Amino acid sequence: MLALFTLTLLAYAAPHADLVEQQVNDANQLLHRGQFQKAESAYKEILASLQHLPEDSFLRAKVTNNLGAVYYQMGRLDEAEAAYRKALPVYERLEGRARLSYASVLNNFAEVQRLRGNFSEAESIYRNAIQVRRNLAPDDPDAAAPLNNLAVLLNLQSRAKEAEAIAREALALWEKQGRESSGVAAACNTLGESLRLQGRYDEAAVCHRRAVAIRARVLPPDHPEIAAGISNLGSLLFQQGNYADAEQHYLQALAIRRKAVGDKHPGVAFLLNNLGTAQQLQGRMIEAENTYRQAIEILEEVGAAGNTDYAKAVENLATLFLTQEKANAAETLFLRALRVREKALGSRNPALAETYDMLGNFYTNLNRLTEAERYYKRALDARERTLGPQSVEVAQSLQRLATFYSAQRRDVKATEFRKRADGILRQLAQP
Numbered sequence: 430m431l432a433l434f435t436l437t438l439l440a441y442a443a444p445h446a447d448l449v450e451q452q453v454n455d456a457n458q459l460l461h462r463g464q465f466q467k468a469e470s471a472y473k474e475i476l477a478s479l480q481h482l483p484e485d486s487f488l489r490a491k492v493t494n495n496l497g498a499v500y501y502q503m504g505r506l507d508e509a510e511a512a513y514r515k516a517l518p519v520y521e522r523l524e525g526r527a528r529l530s531y532a533s534v535l536n537n538f539a540e541v542q543r544l545r546g547n548f549s550e551a552e553s554i555y556r557n558a559i560q561v562r563r564n565l566a567p568d569d570p571d572a573a574a575p576l577n578n579l580a581v582l583l584n585l586q587s588r589a590k591e592a593e594a595i596a597r598e599a600l601a602l603w604e605k606q607g608r609e610s611s612g613v614a615a616a617c618n619t620l621g622e623s624l625r626l627q628g629r630y631d632e633a634a635v636c637h638r639r640a641v642a643i644r645a646r647v648l649p650p651d652h653p654e655i656a657a658g659i660s661n662l663g664s665l666l667f668q669q670g671n672y673a674d675a676e677q678h679y680l681q682a683l684a685i686r687r688k689a690v691g692d693k694h695p696g697v698a699f700l701l702n703n704l705g706t707a708q709q710l711q712g713r714m715i716e717a718e719n720t721y722r723q724a725i726e727i728l729e730e731v732g733a734a735g736n737t738d739y740a741k742a743v744e745n746l747a748t749l750f751l752t753q754e755k756a757n758a759a760e761t762l763f764l765r766a767l768r769v770r771e772k773a774l775g776s777r778n779p780a781l782a783e784t785y786d787m788l789g790n791f792y793t794n795l796n797r798l799t800e801a802e803r804y805y806k807r808a809l810d811a812r813e814r815t816l817g818p819q820s821v822e823v824a825q826s827l828q829r830l831a832t833f834y835s836a837q838r839r840d841v842k843a844t845e846f847r848k849r850a851d852g853i854l855r856q857l858a859q860p
Contacts, residue, residue, distance in 0.1 A: 449475065453492060460495065463652040463689050465503050472496040490519035494534050502653070504694030506541055506732045513538040529571065532561040536575040543582050544695055546735025546773040555579040573602035573612055580619045585737050587780035589626035596620040611654060614643040618657055630665060637661045653689040653696065656682035660700055667707060676707035695738070698727040702742040709749055721746040737773050737780075740766040744787070756795060763788055779815045779822065782808040786829065798837065805830050824853040 456471035475492050482489055497512030513534060520531040539554035558575040566572075576599035583592035600616035607613075621636030641658035648654055663678025683700045690696065705720035724742040728734050747762035770784050785808035792801035809826040816822050827850035834843035 449478070449488070453495070457495065460499055460502070462649055463502075463654075465499050465690065469496065469499045469503070472499060485519050487519060487523075490516040491530075494520075494537065498537060501537065501540060501544075503690050504696070504731050506544060506695075510538070510541045513541065526565055529562060529565055529569065532558040532575065533571070535561070536578060539575070540578060543578070543585075544733050544736055546733070546737065546739070546769065548582060548586060548737075548773045549775060551582055552579065555582065568602075570602045570606050573599040573616065576602070577612075577616050577619050580623065584619065584622050584626060586774055586778055587626065587783075588778075589623045593620060593623035593627070596623055609643055609647060611644065611647055614640040614647075614654065614658065617643070618661055621661060625661075625665065625668065630668060634662075634665050637665060651685055651688050653686050656685040656689075656696070656700070659685070660703065663707075664703065667703070672707045672710045676704060676711070679704040679707060693727055693731055695728060695731055695733045695736070698724040698731075698733070698742070699738050701727070702738065702745060705742070705745060709745070714749060714752065718746065718749055721749065735769060735773060737770060740769040740773070740784075743769070744784075751791070751794075760791070763791060779812055782811040782815075782822070782826065785811065786826075789829075789833075793833065802830075802833065805833055819853055819856060821854070821857065824850040824857075827853070 452471065452475050456468050456475065459465075459468035459471060472492055472495055476489065476496070479486070479489050479492065493512050494516040497509045497516065500506075500509035500512060516534050517531075517538060520528075520534045523531050535554050535558035539551045539558065542548075542551035542554065555575045555578055559572055559579070562569045562572040562575070576595050580592040580596040580599065583589070583595065596616055596619040600613065600620060603610060603612035603616055617636045617640035621633040621640065624630075624633035624636060637658060641655075641662060644652070644655050644658055659678050660682040663675040663682065666672075666678060667675035679700055683697065683704065686694065686696050686700060701720050701724035705717045705724065708720060709717035721742055725739065725746065728736065728739040728742065733739060743762050743766040747759040747766065750756075750759040750762065767784055767788065770781055774781055785804045789801045789804040789808065792798070792804065805826070809823065809830065812820065812822045812826050827846045831843045831846040831850065834840075834846065
């Protein structure tokens with residue numbers, strides 16, 4: 430999912446100030462149109478013309494931040510992070526309303542951390558950026574960007590209900606500025622993903638179609654944000670079992686994204702992973718394997734191998750290996766994905782429970798029952814600690830363990846866990 434960077438605007442006094450300001454505005458337009466290579470060249474030329482200014486001048490920091498946004502959009506995370514780190518100390522010194530620009534750079538820096546899989550750090554930075562803006566301007570519409578990006582992060586962590594509320598807040602802020610903007614489209618995309626994760630597919634489809642329609646009107650046809658909406662519509666089709674049409678959406682989105690940013694980009698890898706799932710479920714295993722491998726290689730190459738999208742691609746390749754009876758290779762990949770998820774999500778995230786269940790099923794099928802039981806119990810523990818002891822998800826985890834124990838004729842254990850599950854479901858059914 431495409432999230433939003435923010436450019437910084439700052440008044441300054443310097444020789445030929447009007448000329449430099451016009452050059453910066455022109456470069457910003459190139460960036461917004463998705464012409465990233467031209468924008469990179471333009472910002473570099475501006476920086477070269479500012480060498481006479483001190484390293485910590487606000488003007489150089491502004492252009493450096495915007496150049497970092499170009500690197501981010503091109504998937505060059507090391508260069509983006511270096512640019513933001515260089516700009517941040519300068520902006521941190523700002524006071525008064527000028528400090529709003531500091532919030533913009535924080536948002537950009539958080540985006541890099543999100544892509545790297547440093548989710549806890551990214552969340553903290555997003556919330557800091559939001560708070561800076563709210564302290565200075567409670568109704569600041571530019572708070573929508575970090576709000577939307579925080580919602581994107583929460584979706585990645587399977588915190589869809591939290592994400593929905595924050596995405597709606599971002600959408601309301603952007604809609605105050607007009608109902609037809611790339612910001613409104615971004616919030617619709619994020620909200621649609623939150624709804625999809627909650628199984629509210631019809632509502633999600635409305636959001637994604639609105640995002641696609643807005644972007645078609647306000648953006649060039651080859652802009653990478655167009656690809657995000659098309660991909661999300663593909664994911665809805667995939668969820669409904671329409672794999673052939675989903676594949677066509679992924680291919681269309683992939684062509685747009687590659688044209689805009691080239692092959693070595695996290696967004697390209699994300700689309701390749703989705704494409705691989707559609708190929709696999711249509712029985713085209715060799716194509717799917719090659720597609721998953723491409724996605725994994727790209728994420729490793731650009732420094733995004735700590736992201737949960739990387740874990741997802743690795744898990745998908747492992748699942749494919751299972752269909753080919755390559756259990757050892759599959760196990761290696763499943764455990765690699767687990768390490769990535771645990772580092773990115775922390776031990777108290779319900780999304781980890783799904784991974785533990787996957788490993789429990791894997792080891793059950795191999796008749797390695799001690800390991801299977803351990804992972805099923807870890808799934809139950811993760812759900813109890815994050816969702817509370819009285820939830821449908823906890824009841825389902827208990828039922829899974831009851832079935833596991835019953836298959837081994839451990840009837841006492843099976844009965845114990847089944848009774849606990851039934852008790853939770855009866856309590857939840859009460860008015």
